[in-house]
Amino acid sequence: MNAAHQHLVINHLPVVGSVIGSLLAALALILRREPGLVLASAFVAVFSGLGAAAAYYTGEPAEEMVEHRPGFSREAMQEHEESAEAASAVAGIVAFFALTLLVRGGAGSLPLPPWSAVALLLGQLCVLAFMIWTATEAGRIHHEELRAPAKSSDLRSSTERDAPSRSQARAIAASRVKT
16 A cells, blocks of 8 residues: 555545544434543544544655646645644644543543533534545645636536537528528
């Protein structure tokens, strides 16, 4: 497995993890702050934070493998790197908070604060939003169709785009009649 493949595999961990962690935290709220679900969400948040760090650190070697390929965009890579830094920082902060909850409530020695499920849910949703932003920026590196917003003219079929307008069709018809 090369560096680009490793990066592509690892970068899904924080995305999927933040979805699962958010669902667990939401379920904990629905079930009135069920401590087991809060702790499960916290565990997933820590795992997601570690996944975000691993994805971040595998990014540079992956870039070196693909930067010379056709269709590669240096500008899109820069945007992806900046979004990855922010997403990794947010994931790290949420993971640290989740780790404190695990240490506090994992042994059952101290009860979890009543706001812990809400804080985890909001944190996991923030991580998810940053990860979606980062993934979108990653897609722009090789996919030109993602780099610029689609114009309404791009949404027409190729037949419609290539067909002459009505006025052009009239001019063509008139020129044919004259000859």
